[in-house]
Amino acid sequence: MSAPVLYGPIGSGVRSVAPSVEADPLGIYVAALSMWSAAISGTVKVSSQGSARPVVVWSALVGKSSRGKGKTKRAAEHIVDKALGRFLATHTTASLTSGAALVNHLWKQQEATKDREEGRDIRALLLEEEWSETLKAADKRYPTKLRVAWDGATLDNTTKNDPQVVKDPALVLHAHITPSDLEQYVLRNKTQAGGGSYNRILFFLLNTVPMMDDDDISLPPVDGDALFHAYRWATAERRTISLAPEAKPLWRKIRRYSRILNESLPEGEGGYIERTAEQTLRVAACLAASECSELITEVRLNAAFTLVRRSVQDVMRLVQAGAQGAVKRQPRSLMDKVRARIEMHGGKAASKELLGFVGGSAEEVRALPGVVVKVEKEGKSGRPKTMYRLADAPPSPAPAPKVAAPEEDSPVRPAAPAPRPRPRDATPAPKKPVAQPAVPAPAREENPFRAAL
Structure with missing residues (x-):
């Protein structure tokens, strides 16, 4: 698996802090890139097929609790915080579990800033460190509103008073989730996956990193001057970033790659990568803005494609692992x-x-x-x-006669063992009777009637 290119000032900051934190450098880079896209999304667009599209980059870091997802967030904040001023402190939110709450949050921010000289500010960073809890409590309109926000279309919400309407929302989602929760709340939801709710998010599997000897080591200072000047340049006026002529051949290859990959995969897998080309264009626009440029060169486009291609590989691994688990968990008929x-x-x-x-x-x-x-x-x-x-079972045998159980009052005596047969002595041959001498019969009396008298 090819490693993504850590490009520009953000990539330089990641390389400087990575040796001092137990976290995957890729996770730090992705988190910092999402924060950067949220900060510039109010004034920067990217040209795509004749229309201006948002540059927001949504991402989700997938890993076990021991993979340091929280450490990637703190390291990313360390890289971009000084360059972005108070943006992270004033525009970060979490735990919006309904579509109405999402629209209401952006609408309140819009109303609070509509009288500013610079214009309204509808930027927001939705930072979900426990995304599974949000997905568990989310209502049916939550994924629909997320899709509309990623597209940059108008968000609306019906209330008892006046309707809440937010045009050109600039919302960025960055989430943390474990593989088991992702499989339960995202991969099993075939309806939302088919509707495109999750191909707007770049999923990345975090790798293990070597354990550090000292837990109290502090992050080194980061040279954020380049990113600071880029942020001032990006927010000074509205800008539209477009492809340089030299990058168009590579862009056609990326679009062809995305189409072939999507058509060759089953619907359950292809639904997660349908927006590979546009995701690449958005990442490339953010990289161009980090260098104060309105052109996406071939080098920037290639760096963006290495990142998005890594996300495609990771999400395929996650989807296929979830499918294998579903086969094992198939309920009995x-x-x-x-x-x-x-x-x-x-x-x-x-x-x-x-x-x-x-x-x-x-x-x-x-x-x-x-x-x-x-x-x-x-x-x-x-x-x-x-x-x-x-139908294929043999007839059940007749039940055995029940043996009368002993009464409760009478003590149960153990059964006496059956008497063992004793060997019979050999029968001796019968002895012949000895002839006795004949005894003479008594003589009869002369009068036979004497006994009767």
Whole structure:
């Protein structure tokens, strides 16, 4: 993966502070560039196909809590703060969770500055260090108003009194978010992604950096004279930055690259990079303004393209990782739930054992292929029950007879072990009876009736 070019006074400031902070230099550069675009967006435009477009650069740093997203913000402020005067202190806001709140904030700022000699000031830096909390609480109009603000179109809000109207808004969003929260609140929202809410933001994955030995090291001073003079030049009058003739061949290649890439990717992935060409033009215009120039040279355009191309690579990695996670988290189908529930109950399940646990109605379960429904009745006077079986399941065996449980009052005695059979002695052969000598029978009496008398 090619490293983006850290260009101009902002890139020079990043290189001077990067050795003294545990943060990805790319994150510092992106944060400082977004702050710079917000500061000059009130007076500077970029020419694109015959129309003047805003130069606002929206960005989001994606990384774990240990990747130093907060440190990138503090380092970026250290680079641009002195050059921008009190801009960051007076124009930074956060936690606007509704479209109405967003319009109301810009409208109040517009009304407070409409009588100035320099004209109204509708610049704002929306710095979301906990972007996931904002996305969690945001209403449906929030992403719509963000899209309108990035395009520089008119924002309006209906109130009880007069309608609030903000023309040519100059709003910049810079956000911090973890990969898991990005996947939950951004990548899963296919409707907003398809509507273009997120291809207006440049996403960057932060890399790990070596650990520093001294936690108390302070940031070195930055030579901000060049950026200071550039800020005075950019805000002194309205300016329109355009492509130099030498940069037009490269610009055509960038547009062709953006179109081919968008057409070759699935809709779920291409929706995040549809504005690659315009993003490159906006970044290049900011780099030109940082050097007090109204021309985008080939060198500046190439530096801008290396940054936007890195964002394209990072967002593709994030989208593809989110798609793989979605496949792993794919919920079970109704048939899988019904099958598991019926098998849990031994091959058949009653309505009360099934329907309340699978998330489907009786009609939906009956319509499933492979599910057999039968009404059974227990005994002659029993109430009929609807039973569900699987067509490919064998019939459930008859239930085993229940063994009477011992009474609670009687102590439970352990079952006596079965008597082991004793070996039987060998049966001796029967002895022959010994012949006894014959006993002579007693002689009969002469009168047989004597016993009767």
